[in-house]
Amino acid sequence: MTARNSLQDLDGLPYWLMDGLGNDFVIVDLRHGGRLTSEAAACLGDRSGPFGCDQIITLSDHGGDVQMGIWNADGSEVGACGNATRCVGWLLAREQGTDATTIGSPAGPLHARLVGAQRVSVDMGVPKLRWQQIPLAEQMDDTRFIDIKLGPIDRPVLWGPSAVNMGNPHCVFFVEDAEAQALDRFGPLIENHPLFPERTNVSVAQVLNRTTIRLRTWERGVGMTKACGTAACAGLVSAVRRRLTDRTATVRLDGGDLEIEWREADEHVIMTGDVRLSGQGVFGD
Template sequence: MADARIPFLKMNGLGNDFVVFDARQASVALNPAQIAAIGSRDSGIGFDQMITVERSSAGAYAFMRIHNRDGSQVDACGNATRCIGRLLLGEAGLAAVTIETNAGLLHAFARESESNVAVDMGVPRFDWQSIPLAEEFADTTQIELQIGPIDAPVLHSPSVVNVGNPHAIFWVEDIDAYELDKLGPLLENHPIFPQKANISLAQVDSPREIRLRVWERGVGITLACGTAACATAVAAARKGLCERDVDVHLPGGAIGIEWRASDDHIIMSGETEIEFEGLLDLETLKYERTAAGDAVAEPVS
Protein backbone atom coordinates (compact mmCIF):
# COMPACT_ATOMS: atom_id res chain seq x y z
CA MET A 1 0.00 0.00 0.00
CA ALA A 2 1.36 3.40 -0.97
CA ASP A 3 2.48 5.69 1.82
CA ALA A 4 -0.35 8.16 2.47
CA ARG A 5 1.92 10.53 4.35
CA ILE A 6 3.00 13.82 2.83
CA PRO A 7 5.67 16.23 4.11
CA PHE A 8 4.86 19.69 5.42
CA LEU A 9 6.49 22.63 7.16
CA LYS A 10 5.09 24.52 10.13
CA MET A 11 6.08 28.20 9.85
CA ASN A 12 5.11 31.53 11.32
CA GLY A 13 5.57 35.21 10.68
CA LEU A 14 5.41 37.02 14.03
CA GLY A 15 3.23 34.25 15.42
CA ASN A 16 0.82 34.24 12.46
CA ASP A 17 1.26 30.54 11.74
CA PHE A 18 0.96 28.32 8.70
CA VAL A 19 1.14 24.74 7.55
CA VAL A 20 2.90 24.64 4.18
CA PHE A 21 2.63 21.89 1.55
CA ASP A 22 4.73 21.76 -1.60
CA ALA A 23 2.26 20.72 -4.30
CA ARG A 24 4.42 21.41 -7.33
CA GLN A 25 5.18 17.75 -8.03
CA ALA A 26 1.98 16.14 -6.71
CA SER A 27 -1.24 17.98 -5.95
CA VAL A 28 -2.55 18.29 -2.40
CA ALA A 29 -6.36 18.26 -2.47
CA LEU A 30 -8.07 18.70 0.89
CA ASN A 31 -11.72 19.58 1.46
CA PRO A 32 -12.83 22.28 3.95
CA ALA A 33 -13.62 19.73 6.67
CA GLN A 34 -10.15 18.20 6.36
CA ILE A 35 -8.50 21.63 6.40
CA ALA A 36 -10.45 22.58 9.52
CA ALA A 37 -9.42 19.32 11.20
CA ILE A 38 -5.74 19.86 10.41
CA GLY A 39 -6.01 23.48 11.52
CA SER A 40 -7.55 22.64 14.90
CA ARG A 41 -5.31 23.71 17.77
CA ASP A 42 -6.86 21.02 19.97
CA SER A 43 -6.62 17.93 17.76
CA GLY A 44 -4.69 18.92 14.62
CA ILE A 45 -1.41 20.59 13.72
CA GLY A 46 -2.97 23.98 14.34
CA PHE A 47 -2.61 27.01 12.08
CA ASP A 48 -4.10 30.33 11.02
CA GLN A 49 -3.75 29.46 7.32
CA MET A 50 -2.86 26.44 5.21
CA ILE A 51 -0.58 27.20 2.27
CA THR A 52 -0.05 25.07 -0.82
CA VAL A 53 2.85 26.00 -3.09
CA GLU A 54 1.92 25.12 -6.68
CA ARG A 55 3.26 25.64 -10.18
CA SER A 56 2.61 29.11 -11.57
CA SER A 57 0.77 29.63 -14.83
CA ALA A 58 1.74 33.30 -14.95
CA GLY A 59 5.51 33.02 -15.25
CA ALA A 60 6.15 33.51 -11.52
CA TYR A 61 8.51 31.29 -9.55
CA ALA A 62 5.52 29.60 -7.88
CA PHE A 63 1.82 30.01 -7.08
CA MET A 64 0.69 30.32 -3.45
CA ARG A 65 -2.81 29.10 -2.52
CA ILE A 66 -4.20 30.19 0.86
CA HIS A 67 -6.92 28.56 2.97
CA ASN A 68 -8.12 29.84 6.32
CA ARG A 69 -8.53 27.54 9.30
CA ASP A 70 -12.27 27.20 8.54
CA GLY A 71 -11.46 25.84 5.06
CA SER A 72 -12.38 28.99 3.13
CA GLN A 73 -9.97 30.19 0.47
CA VAL A 74 -8.63 33.75 0.55
CA ASP A 75 -6.63 35.77 -1.93
CA ALA A 76 -3.85 37.33 0.15
CA CYS A 77 -1.86 36.89 3.34
CA GLY A 78 1.16 39.10 3.88
CA ASN A 79 2.92 37.04 6.53
CA ALA A 80 2.37 33.85 4.55
CA THR A 81 3.89 35.54 1.50
CA ARG A 82 6.95 36.45 3.55
CA CYS A 83 7.26 32.86 4.81
CA ILE A 84 6.87 31.35 1.34
CA GLY A 85 9.20 34.02 0.01
CA ARG A 86 11.85 32.87 2.46
CA LEU A 87 11.54 29.26 1.25
CA LEU A 88 11.61 30.15 -2.44
CA LEU A 89 14.47 32.64 -2.07
CA GLY A 90 16.54 29.95 -0.40
CA GLU A 91 15.57 27.34 -2.98
CA ALA A 92 16.30 29.58 -5.96
CA GLY A 93 19.42 31.18 -4.53
CA LEU A 94 18.14 34.55 -5.69
CA ALA A 95 17.80 37.97 -4.07
CA ALA A 96 14.16 38.28 -5.18
CA VAL A 97 11.37 36.01 -6.41
CA THR A 98 7.89 36.62 -7.83
CA ILE A 99 4.99 34.73 -6.25
CA GLU A 100 1.65 34.35 -8.01
CA THR A 101 -1.45 34.64 -5.79
CA ASN A 102 -5.14 35.09 -6.42
CA ALA A 103 -4.56 38.75 -5.52
CA GLY A 104 -1.93 39.13 -8.25
CA LEU A 105 1.85 38.87 -8.52
CA LEU A 106 3.80 39.66 -5.34
CA HIS A 107 7.54 40.19 -5.12
CA ALA A 108 9.54 38.89 -2.14
CA PHE A 109 13.12 39.89 -1.46
CA ALA A 110 15.72 39.20 1.18
CA ARG A 111 16.71 41.63 3.89
CA GLU A 112 19.72 41.48 6.21
CA SER A 113 19.23 37.82 7.21
CA GLU A 114 17.71 34.64 5.82
CA SER A 115 14.77 34.88 8.22
CA ASN A 116 13.98 38.55 7.55
CA VAL A 117 11.95 38.87 4.35
CA ALA A 118 10.20 41.79 2.67
CA VAL A 119 7.26 41.65 0.27
CA ASP A 120 5.95 44.24 -2.15
CA MET A 121 2.20 43.98 -1.49
CA GLY A 122 1.27 46.22 -4.41
CA VAL A 123 -1.09 49.20 -4.41
CA PRO A 124 -3.97 49.43 -1.91
CA ARG A 125 -7.52 49.95 -3.17
CA PHE A 126 -9.85 52.51 -1.62
CA ASP A 127 -12.87 52.60 -3.92
CA TRP A 128 -15.98 51.22 -2.19
CA GLN A 129 -16.63 48.72 -4.99
CA SER A 130 -13.08 47.38 -4.82
CA ILE A 131 -13.09 46.77 -1.06
CA PRO A 132 -16.00 45.72 -1.55
CA LEU A 133 -18.82 47.40 0.36
CA ALA A 134 -22.53 46.73 -0.03
CA GLU A 135 -23.32 50.42 -0.52
CA GLU A 136 -21.57 53.46 -1.91
CA PHE A 137 -19.27 55.61 0.22
CA ALA A 138 -17.42 58.49 -1.39
CA ASP A 139 -14.95 58.70 1.49
CA THR A 140 -13.54 55.39 2.72
CA THR A 141 -11.18 56.96 5.27
CA GLN A 142 -14.22 56.58 7.51
CA ILE A 143 -17.61 55.05 6.82
CA GLU A 144 -20.88 55.05 8.70
CA LEU A 145 -20.70 51.85 10.73
CA GLN A 146 -21.05 51.43 14.45
CA ILE A 147 -21.58 48.82 17.13
CA GLY A 148 -23.61 49.73 20.21
CA PRO A 149 -26.13 52.47 21.06
CA ILE A 150 -26.52 55.29 18.53
CA ASP A 151 -25.69 57.96 21.10
CA ALA A 152 -22.80 56.03 22.68
CA PRO A 153 -21.37 53.49 20.20
CA VAL A 154 -18.73 51.04 21.37
CA LEU A 155 -16.92 51.26 18.02
CA HIS A 156 -17.65 53.51 15.07
CA SER A 157 -16.42 55.14 11.84
CA PRO A 158 -13.81 52.66 10.61
CA SER A 159 -11.43 53.23 7.74
CA VAL A 160 -11.82 50.59 5.03
CA VAL A 161 -9.28 49.43 2.45
CA ASN A 162 -8.50 46.40 0.32
CA VAL A 163 -4.95 45.02 0.44
CA GLY A 164 -5.69 41.80 -1.41
CA ASN A 165 -8.59 41.29 1.03
CA PRO A 166 -11.05 43.64 2.76
CA HIS A 167 -10.10 45.39 6.00
CA ALA A 168 -11.93 47.64 8.44
CA ILE A 169 -9.83 49.58 10.96
CA PHE A 170 -11.37 51.14 14.08
CA TRP A 171 -9.29 53.91 15.69
CA VAL A 172 -9.29 53.67 19.48
CA GLU A 173 -7.33 55.06 22.42
CA ASP A 174 -6.70 51.64 24.00
CA ILE A 175 -6.78 48.47 21.88
CA ASP A 176 -6.98 46.30 25.00
CA ALA A 177 -10.17 47.95 26.29
CA TYR A 178 -12.46 46.03 23.91
CA GLU A 179 -13.69 42.44 23.77
CA LEU A 180 -12.48 41.71 20.26
CA ASP A 181 -13.47 38.06 20.59
CA LYS A 182 -17.13 39.21 20.80
CA LEU A 183 -17.05 42.26 18.53
CA GLY A 184 -14.90 40.65 15.82
CA PRO A 185 -17.43 38.07 14.57
CA LEU A 186 -20.26 40.63 14.54
CA LEU A 187 -18.27 43.06 12.45
CA GLU A 188 -16.67 40.43 10.19
CA ASN A 189 -20.14 39.30 9.14
CA HIS A 190 -21.81 42.74 9.00
CA PRO A 191 -24.02 43.15 5.89
CA ILE A 192 -21.91 46.11 4.74
CA PHE A 193 -19.14 43.61 3.90
CA PRO A 194 -20.46 41.22 1.20
CA GLN A 195 -17.19 39.23 1.29
CA LYS A 196 -16.80 39.62 5.05
CA ALA A 197 -13.86 41.63 6.41
CA ASN A 198 -10.82 41.53 8.63
CA ILE A 199 -11.45 43.71 11.69
CA SER A 200 -8.67 45.69 13.38
CA LEU A 201 -8.42 47.86 16.48
CA ALA A 202 -5.66 50.42 15.98
CA GLN A 203 -3.98 52.68 18.54
CA VAL A 204 -1.66 55.39 17.22
CA ASP A 205 1.19 55.94 19.69
CA SER A 206 3.26 58.31 17.53
CA PRO A 207 3.66 59.30 13.87
CA ARG A 208 5.89 56.23 13.44
CA GLU A 209 4.31 53.70 15.84
CA ILE A 210 0.93 51.91 15.77
CA ARG A 211 -0.37 49.17 18.06
CA LEU A 212 -2.81 46.70 16.52
CA ARG A 213 -5.11 43.81 17.39
CA VAL A 214 -6.79 41.85 14.60
CA TRP A 215 -9.82 39.63 14.17
CA GLU A 216 -9.09 37.78 10.93
CA ARG A 217 -12.04 36.57 8.88
CA GLY A 218 -12.30 32.80 8.88
CA VAL A 219 -9.65 32.57 11.62
CA GLY A 220 -10.44 34.71 14.66
CA ILE A 221 -8.03 36.64 16.85
CA THR A 222 -4.51 36.21 15.53
CA LEU A 223 -1.07 37.09 16.86
CA ALA A 224 -0.26 38.91 13.62
CA CYS A 225 -1.84 39.74 10.28
CA GLY A 226 0.39 41.21 7.61
CA THR A 227 -2.33 42.59 5.35
CA ALA A 228 -4.03 44.16 8.40
CA ALA A 229 -0.76 45.88 9.28
CA CYS A 230 -0.50 47.14 5.68
CA ALA A 231 -4.12 48.31 5.63
CA THR A 232 -3.76 50.08 8.97
CA ALA A 233 -0.54 51.87 8.05
CA VAL A 234 -2.01 53.08 4.76
CA ALA A 235 -5.27 54.18 6.40
CA ALA A 236 -3.36 56.04 9.13
CA ALA A 237 -1.32 57.91 6.52
CA ARG A 238 -4.46 58.82 4.57
CA LYS A 239 -6.02 60.24 7.74
CA GLY A 240 -2.88 62.20 8.61
CA LEU A 241 -2.32 60.17 11.77
CA CYS A 242 1.07 58.73 10.80
CA GLU A 243 3.89 59.03 8.33
CA ARG A 244 4.17 56.66 5.37
CA ASP A 245 6.91 54.60 7.04
CA VAL A 246 5.80 53.04 10.35
CA ASP A 247 6.29 50.13 12.69
CA VAL A 248 3.08 48.24 13.47
CA HIS A 249 3.20 46.40 16.79
CA LEU A 250 1.05 43.26 16.98
CA PRO A 251 0.86 40.71 19.81
CA GLY A 252 3.33 38.53 17.88
CA GLY A 253 5.86 41.30 17.29
CA ALA A 254 6.61 44.36 15.17
CA ILE A 255 6.38 44.56 11.40
CA GLY A 256 7.76 47.38 9.26
CA ILE A 257 5.42 48.97 6.71
CA GLU A 258 6.45 51.54 4.10
CA TRP A 259 3.78 53.01 1.82
CA ARG A 260 6.18 54.09 -0.88
CA ALA A 261 5.49 57.62 -2.11
CA SER A 262 7.06 57.04 -5.54
CA ASP A 263 4.51 54.46 -6.71
CA ASP A 264 2.08 53.86 -3.77
CA HIS A 265 3.28 50.27 -3.36
CA ILE A 266 3.28 48.83 0.17
CA ILE A 267 6.54 47.23 1.34
CA MET A 268 6.18 44.95 4.36
CA SER A 269 9.18 43.44 6.15
CA GLY A 270 9.77 41.35 9.24
CA GLU A 271 10.96 38.08 10.72
CA THR A 272 9.87 34.55 9.74
CA GLU A 273 10.41 31.24 11.51
CA ILE A 274 10.40 27.57 10.55
CA GLU A 275 8.95 25.81 13.61
CA PHE A 276 9.35 22.19 12.48
CA GLU A 277 9.09 19.72 9.61
CA GLY A 278 6.60 16.89 9.68
CA LEU A 279 4.61 14.21 7.89
CA LEU A 280 0.81 14.25 7.63
CA ASP A 281 -1.19 11.05 7.11
CA LEU A 282 -3.89 11.95 4.57
CA GLU A 283 -6.11 9.08 5.69
CA THR A 284 -6.13 9.72 9.43
CA LEU A 285 -5.01 13.41 9.38
CA LYS A 286 -2.55 12.53 12.16
CA TYR A 287 0.95 13.92 11.96
CA GLU A 288 4.44 13.44 13.28
CA ARG A 289 7.34 15.83 13.62
CA THR A 290 10.41 14.75 11.69
CA ALA A 291 12.85 17.64 12.23
CA ALA A 292 13.23 20.79 14.27
CA GLY A 293 13.09 24.22 12.72
CA ASP A 294 14.93 27.45 13.46
CA ALA A 295 14.65 27.31 17.26
CA VAL A 296 17.67 25.78 18.99
CA ALA A 297 16.66 23.46 21.79
CA GLU A 298 17.99 24.27 25.25
CA PRO A 299 20.58 21.77 26.45
CA VAL A 300 19.33 19.20 28.91
CA SER A 301 21.29 19.37 32.14
Protein backbone atom coordinates (compact mmCIF):
# COMPACT_ATOMS: atom_id res chain seq x y z
CA MET A 1 0.00 0.00 0.00
CA THR A 2 1.37 3.42 -0.95
CA ALA A 3 1.76 6.22 1.56
CA ARG A 4 -0.99 8.16 -0.22
CA ASN A 5 -3.46 5.27 0.08
CA SER A 6 -2.58 4.77 3.77
CA LEU A 7 -3.38 8.40 4.54
CA GLN A 8 -6.44 8.95 2.37
CA ASP A 9 -8.87 8.45 5.29
CA LEU A 10 -7.28 11.54 6.87
CA ASP A 11 -7.98 13.92 3.97
CA GLY A 12 -9.50 17.16 5.20
CA LEU A 13 -8.49 16.62 8.84
CA PRO A 14 -6.35 19.20 10.69
CA TYR A 15 -2.97 18.23 12.12
CA TRP A 16 -0.19 19.80 14.17
CA LEU A 17 3.52 19.00 14.28
CA MET A 18 4.86 19.38 17.81
CA ASP A 19 7.69 18.18 19.99
CA GLY A 20 8.69 18.09 23.62
CA LEU A 21 12.49 18.39 23.83
CA GLY A 22 12.87 16.74 20.43
CA ASN A 23 10.40 13.91 21.15
CA ASP A 24 8.24 14.68 18.12
CA PHE A 25 4.60 14.04 17.22
CA VAL A 26 2.01 14.33 14.49
CA ILE A 27 -1.23 15.27 16.28
CA VAL A 28 -4.36 14.38 14.28
CA ASP A 29 -7.73 16.04 15.04
CA LEU A 30 -10.52 13.41 14.86
CA ARG A 31 -13.03 15.39 16.92
CA HIS A 32 -15.27 15.98 13.90
CA GLY A 33 -14.89 12.57 12.28
CA GLY A 34 -12.32 10.46 10.51
CA ARG A 35 -10.23 7.56 11.74
CA LEU A 36 -6.60 6.54 12.09
CA THR A 37 -5.60 3.02 11.10
CA SER A 38 -2.42 1.30 12.27
CA GLU A 39 -1.20 1.46 8.65
CA ALA A 40 -1.74 5.23 8.54
CA ALA A 41 -0.01 5.62 11.92
CA ALA A 42 3.02 3.69 10.67
CA CYS A 43 3.06 5.81 7.51
CA LEU A 44 2.99 9.04 9.52
CA GLY A 45 5.75 7.72 11.77
CA ASP A 46 8.01 6.65 8.90
CA ARG A 47 10.85 9.19 8.67
CA SER A 48 11.46 8.29 5.04
CA GLY A 49 7.87 9.28 4.24
CA PRO A 50 6.06 12.64 4.04
CA PHE A 51 6.02 13.21 7.82
CA GLY A 52 8.07 11.13 10.28
CA CYS A 53 7.86 11.25 14.08
CA ASP A 54 8.22 9.27 17.29
CA GLN A 55 4.49 9.04 18.03
CA ILE A 56 1.18 9.84 16.39
CA ILE A 57 -1.46 11.39 18.65
CA THR A 58 -5.19 11.50 17.95
CA LEU A 59 -7.71 13.88 19.53
CA SER A 60 -11.26 12.48 19.72
CA ASP A 61 -14.50 13.72 21.26
CA HIS A 62 -15.63 11.60 24.20
CA GLY A 63 -18.87 12.92 25.66
CA GLY A 64 -17.73 16.51 25.24
CA ASP A 65 -14.26 15.80 26.62
CA VAL A 66 -11.09 15.39 24.57
CA GLN A 67 -9.65 11.88 24.48
CA MET A 68 -6.02 11.39 23.45
CA GLY A 69 -4.98 8.27 21.53
CA ILE A 70 -1.29 7.33 21.28
CA TRP A 71 0.37 5.36 18.49
CA ASN A 72 4.05 4.48 18.19
CA ALA A 73 5.93 4.99 14.95
CA ASP A 74 5.56 1.26 14.18
CA GLY A 75 1.75 1.55 14.25
CA SER A 76 1.24 -0.02 17.68
CA GLU A 77 -1.04 1.64 20.25
CA VAL A 78 0.25 2.50 23.74
CA GLY A 79 -1.23 3.76 26.98
CA ALA A 80 0.81 6.84 27.85
CA CYS A 81 3.21 9.47 26.52
CA GLY A 82 4.23 12.26 28.86
CA ASN A 83 5.72 14.64 26.30
CA ALA A 84 2.71 14.23 24.02
CA THR A 85 0.43 15.01 26.96
CA ARG A 86 2.30 18.25 27.50
CA CYS A 87 1.95 19.14 23.80
CA VAL A 88 -1.76 18.33 23.74
CA GLY A 89 -2.24 20.23 27.01
CA TRP A 90 -0.63 23.30 25.43
CA LEU A 91 -2.87 23.06 22.35
CA LEU A 92 -6.08 22.60 24.31
CA ALA A 93 -5.30 25.30 26.87
CA ARG A 94 -4.73 27.80 24.06
CA GLU A 95 -7.87 26.62 22.29
CA GLN A 96 -9.97 26.88 25.45
CA GLY A 97 -8.42 30.15 26.64
CA THR A 98 -7.39 28.70 29.99
CA ASP A 99 -4.20 27.82 31.86
CA ALA A 100 -5.34 24.32 32.86
CA THR A 101 -7.06 21.46 31.06
CA THR A 102 -7.90 17.77 31.52
CA ILE A 103 -7.17 15.21 28.82
CA GLY A 104 -8.62 11.72 28.60
CA SER A 105 -6.09 8.98 27.83
CA PRO A 106 -5.85 5.17 27.83
CA ALA A 107 -4.14 5.50 31.22
CA GLY A 108 -6.97 7.67 32.63
CA PRO A 109 -7.54 11.44 32.90
CA LEU A 110 -4.40 13.59 32.83
CA HIS A 111 -4.24 17.18 34.10
CA ALA A 112 -2.05 19.72 32.27
CA ARG A 113 -1.22 23.29 33.29
CA LEU A 114 0.59 26.10 31.48
CA VAL A 115 3.47 27.46 33.57
CA GLY A 116 4.99 29.65 30.84
CA ALA A 117 4.50 30.63 27.23
CA GLN A 118 5.90 27.30 25.99
CA ARG A 119 6.19 25.42 29.28
CA VAL A 120 3.68 22.84 30.52
CA SER A 121 3.31 20.81 33.70
CA VAL A 122 1.43 17.49 33.67
CA ASP A 123 0.23 15.31 36.55
CA MET A 124 1.17 11.80 35.38
CA GLY A 125 -0.63 10.09 38.28
CA VAL A 126 0.62 7.43 40.68
CA PRO A 127 3.33 5.02 39.43
CA LYS A 128 2.51 1.32 39.42
CA LEU A 129 5.19 -0.65 41.21
CA ARG A 130 3.87 -4.18 41.81
CA TRP A 131 5.06 -6.91 39.44
CA GLN A 132 1.52 -7.65 38.21
CA GLN A 133 0.94 -3.96 37.38
CA ILE A 134 4.10 -3.40 35.32
CA PRO A 135 3.49 -6.22 34.17
CA LEU A 136 6.20 -8.85 34.61
CA ALA A 137 5.85 -12.47 33.50
CA GLU A 138 7.19 -13.76 36.83
CA GLN A 139 6.47 -12.85 40.44
CA MET A 140 9.08 -10.49 41.86
CA ASP A 141 8.28 -8.94 45.21
CA ASP A 142 10.92 -6.19 44.97
CA THR A 143 10.72 -4.46 41.60
CA ARG A 144 13.51 -2.06 42.60
CA PHE A 145 15.86 -4.84 41.46
CA ILE A 146 14.59 -7.32 38.86
CA ASP A 147 16.41 -10.41 37.63
CA ILE A 148 17.89 -9.31 34.30
CA LYS A 149 21.59 -9.50 33.42
CA LEU A 150 23.52 -8.46 30.30
CA GLY A 151 26.85 -10.07 29.45
CA PRO A 152 28.59 -13.18 30.84
CA ILE A 153 26.53 -14.81 33.58
CA ASP A 154 29.44 -14.70 36.07
CA ARG A 155 30.56 -11.16 35.08
CA PRO A 156 27.50 -9.28 33.78
CA VAL A 157 28.00 -5.83 32.31
CA LEU A 158 24.58 -4.62 33.48
CA TRP A 159 22.26 -6.21 36.00
CA GLY A 160 19.42 -5.61 38.45
CA PRO A 161 17.40 -2.85 36.76
CA SER A 162 14.31 -1.30 38.33
CA ALA A 163 10.86 -1.75 36.81
CA VAL A 164 7.93 0.66 37.01
CA ASN A 165 4.77 1.40 35.03
CA MET A 166 4.02 5.06 34.25
CA GLY A 167 1.06 4.21 32.00
CA ASN A 168 3.50 2.01 30.08
CA PRO A 169 6.23 -0.38 31.31
CA HIS A 170 9.78 0.82 31.96
CA CYS A 171 13.06 -0.88 32.79
CA VAL A 172 15.78 1.39 34.24
CA PHE A 173 19.45 0.40 34.57
CA PHE A 174 21.56 2.56 36.90
CA VAL A 175 25.06 3.05 35.49
CA GLU A 176 28.24 5.02 36.20
CA ASP A 177 28.35 6.56 32.71
CA ALA A 178 25.15 6.82 30.65
CA GLU A 179 27.05 7.97 27.54
CA ALA A 180 29.22 4.84 27.50
CA GLN A 181 26.29 2.41 27.22
CA ALA A 182 25.47 0.85 23.81
CA LEU A 183 21.76 1.34 24.37
CA ASP A 184 21.01 1.11 20.65
CA ARG A 185 22.41 -2.44 20.72
CA PHE A 186 20.95 -3.90 23.90
CA GLY A 187 17.76 -1.80 24.01
CA PRO A 188 15.92 -4.03 21.50
CA LEU A 189 16.95 -7.15 23.45
CA ILE A 190 15.54 -5.86 26.73
CA GLU A 191 12.45 -4.36 25.03
CA ASN A 192 11.53 -7.88 23.89
CA HIS A 193 12.78 -9.78 26.97
CA PRO A 194 10.42 -12.63 27.99
CA LEU A 195 10.05 -11.05 31.42
CA PHE A 196 8.01 -8.22 29.80
CA PRO A 197 4.87 -9.68 28.16
CA GLU A 198 3.89 -6.23 26.82
CA ARG A 199 7.49 -5.32 25.88
CA THR A 200 9.14 -2.42 27.71
CA ASN A 201 10.89 0.92 27.39
CA VAL A 202 14.58 0.68 28.36
CA SER A 203 16.65 3.44 29.98
CA VAL A 204 20.13 3.92 31.39
CA ALA A 205 20.30 6.39 34.27
CA GLN A 206 23.37 8.07 35.73
CA VAL A 207 22.80 9.83 39.05
CA LEU A 208 24.93 12.98 38.95
CA ASN A 209 23.83 14.24 42.37
CA ARG A 210 20.77 14.19 44.64
CA THR A 211 18.83 16.47 42.30
CA THR A 212 20.15 15.59 38.82
CA ILE A 213 19.87 12.44 36.67
CA ARG A 214 21.28 11.88 33.17
CA LEU A 215 18.93 9.57 31.26
CA ARG A 216 18.99 7.95 27.81
CA THR A 217 16.08 5.86 26.51
CA TRP A 218 15.31 3.17 23.98
CA GLU A 219 11.57 3.62 23.47
CA ARG A 220 9.30 0.64 22.90
CA GLY A 221 8.09 0.59 19.29
CA VAL A 222 10.18 3.65 18.42
CA GLY A 223 13.89 3.10 19.11
CA MET A 224 16.37 5.68 20.37
CA THR A 225 14.59 8.89 21.27
CA LYS A 226 15.76 12.38 22.20
CA ALA A 227 13.33 12.58 25.11
CA CYS A 228 10.78 10.25 26.69
CA GLY A 229 8.61 11.85 29.35
CA THR A 230 7.34 8.67 30.99
CA ALA A 231 10.95 7.37 31.06
CA ALA A 232 12.04 10.53 32.87
CA CYS A 233 9.26 9.92 35.41
CA ALA A 234 10.21 6.25 35.73
CA GLY A 235 13.87 7.20 36.18
CA LEU A 236 13.14 9.58 39.05
CA VAL A 237 10.74 7.14 40.75
CA SER A 238 13.28 4.33 40.46
CA ALA A 239 16.08 6.54 41.83
CA VAL A 240 13.96 7.59 44.82
CA ARG A 241 13.02 3.98 45.55
CA ARG A 242 16.73 3.14 45.66
CA ARG A 243 17.39 6.22 47.83
CA LEU A 244 19.72 7.69 45.24
CA THR A 245 18.01 11.08 44.80
CA ASP A 246 15.55 13.46 46.37
CA ARG A 247 11.90 13.35 45.32
CA THR A 248 12.38 16.32 42.97
CA ALA A 249 15.13 16.29 40.34
CA THR A 250 16.16 17.55 36.93
CA VAL A 251 16.30 14.71 34.41
CA ARG A 252 18.73 15.50 31.59
CA LEU A 253 17.70 13.93 28.29
CA ASP A 254 19.35 14.13 24.88
CA GLY A 255 16.79 16.77 23.85
CA GLY A 256 16.88 18.86 27.04
CA ASP A 257 15.79 18.88 30.67
CA LEU A 258 12.57 17.84 32.40
CA GLU A 259 11.73 18.71 35.98
CA ILE A 260 10.22 15.68 37.71
CA GLU A 261 8.64 15.59 41.18
CA TRP A 262 7.33 12.47 42.89
CA ARG A 263 5.01 14.25 45.30
CA GLU A 264 5.10 12.79 48.79
CA ALA A 265 1.63 13.99 49.79
CA ASP A 266 -0.29 11.88 47.25
CA GLU A 267 2.41 9.89 45.37
CA HIS A 268 1.56 11.64 42.07
CA VAL A 269 4.39 12.29 39.59
CA ILE A 270 4.54 15.83 38.15
CA MET A 271 6.48 16.47 34.94
CA THR A 272 7.36 19.97 33.68
CA GLY A 273 9.14 21.03 30.51
CA ASP A 274 9.05 22.98 27.26
CA VAL A 275 6.99 22.24 24.13
CA ARG A 276 7.26 23.53 20.57
CA LEU A 277 4.83 23.89 17.67
CA SER A 278 6.78 23.45 14.41
CA GLY A 279 3.94 23.27 11.88
CA GLN A 280 0.28 22.66 11.19
CA GLY A 281 -1.99 22.02 8.24
CA VAL A 282 -4.79 19.93 6.75
CA PHE A 283 -4.23 16.46 5.30
CA GLY A 284 -4.64 16.33 1.53
CA ASP A 285 -3.94 20.03 0.94
